[in-house]
Amino acid sequence: MPASPAVATAGSAAAGQGSRRRAGRPVGGVLDKAGITEAALRLIEKKGYDGLTMAALARSLNVAPSALYNHVKSKRDVLLLLEDHLASLVDVSPFGAGPWEDAVRTWAWSYRDVFSQHTPLIPVIAVLPVTDAPQTLAMYETVSAGFRDAGFPEERIVSSIVALESFIFGSAYDVTAPADIFDPGTMAEATPSFTGAVRSLAEQGHERPADVAFSLGLEALISGLGGLRG
Amino acid sequence: MPASPAVATAGSAAAGQGSRRRAGRPVGGVLDKAGITEAALRLIEKKGYDGLTMAALARSLNVAPSALYNHVKSKRDVLLLLEDHLASLVDVSPFGAGPWEDAVRTWAWSYRDVFSQHTPLIPVIAVLPVTDAPQTLAMYETVSAGFRDAGFPEERIVSSIVALESFIFGSAYDVTAPADIFDPGTMAEATPSFTGAVRSLAEQGHERPADVAFSLGLEALISGLGGLRG
DNA sequence: TTTATAAATGAATGGCATTCATTTAGTGGT
DNA sequence: ACCACTAAATGAATGCCATTCATTTATAAA
DSSP states (O other), rough: OOTHHHHHHHHHHHHHOOOOSSSOOOOOOOOOOOHHHHHHHHHHHHHHHGOOOOHHHHHHHSSSSSGGGTTTHHHHHHHHHHHHHHTTTOTTTTTTTTHHHHHHHHHHHHHHHHHOOOGGGHHHHHHHHGGGGHHHHHHHHHHHHHHHHHHOOHHHHHHHHHHHHHHHHHHHHHSSSSSSTTTTTGGGOOOOOHHHHHHHHHHHTOOOHHHHHHHHHHHHHHHHTTTOOO | OSHHHHHHHHHHHHHHHOHHHHHHSSOOOOOHHHHHHHHHHHHHHHHHHGOOHHHHHHHHHHGGGGGGTOSSHHHHHHHHHHHHHHTTTTTOOOSSSSOOHHHHHHHHHHHHHHHHOOGGGGGHHOOOOGGGOOHHHHHHHHHHHHHHHHTTOOOHHHEEEEHHHHHHHHHHHHHHOOTTTTTOHHHHHHHGHHHHHHHHHHHHHOSSSHHHHHHHHHHHHHHHTTTTTT
């Protein structure tokens, strides 16, 4: 009788914990995709991506690990759910409500900020067909419309967005880099130009060097890509 | 006698396989960092990064998995060795031998091409202190010198390189994306602007859409960052 | 009441990186 | 020639991980 002791556990879980049950939905079980996404997000917040294991996720939902597989095909599916949720947090509001440059700037900073806390998702996004990610697709729709309305020729819109996105993803990693990443250490004398440049940047005393690089690159992209408009 | 049967194996390995033994080096063992790097590279070429396990790597060197730990602290160390080797393949030759724009262009394409075959290293690079990667540091030195000689103010050099690198890493992922990544599927009617833009790009019939986006973004960055020169 | 189905269970399974006590074989000093 | 030292192997754990599977339960439908 493998499942008999578990009934008590699962039952007390559904009752004891903030119910994950939706109103109109058949009362099938304790779990659903929204609940899994929410729990995964909480887990990552607390333990980081190293702590996001199927076992830990199941435990946080008071459920056996194998139960998750009734709702997701694999751990990758969980990451996909996370990605799509995060896409909905990206600020696309200024598109259509102001100059193109300002909209892109707001969008790009927001996009980078959201994913800099979730860099382990970036390799997943890069290969994720948008079909599987409705919120992500919605973001692309708003951004594309913004580009079209700003006068971009249709055949350049996707490439321009991809170029910006590539920069954004790369820059998201940058945010998480340790402060001393460019310390040349014992090789300092062998690399005078680089060492000088690093020192010179450090002397500027910027709080977040990653922001300086991001701003520099983003403004270059905005003015460069902006020139494509007809 | 745990090690006695293995002697034959290890011995026949050193003899049977293309010797990894360096000339002037004390005859200590079969392994060294260069040999491990080489073997890892061959393994990745054949089986991809999923095939790069410590067990498989050891087997390709005719050695027990635990033997590797006499030369590297962890698997991450192996990835570091790989990264630094790949950095030496990036083309920095035109720096100092032509206009800054051309040098950056060549360097960036080469950098992207090398790492687009090794995207699993990107999360590693992003957090890798350059101290541990002499070849990488050498690349930075050449590039920094090129920027300085082109008239960049010293305090902007590192930020400019970081911006370019961020774009390069993001774009490297892009190369590996499936062709149908932007197929909106059943949501096509709900996303007219995006769907139209995707269709319009597809009709251009570019062989590698990723190259179009990379070129667009790179040229924008080159002209935007080029404006920083004094 | 019966039947079908969705959604749990817990016990494997197999793969993985890493650790450890032990053994081996060379090196340098006496 | 002997001996101690040490670098570099061995193979047998260890512990973590995602995933699978036969089985059981509880609800919904008929």
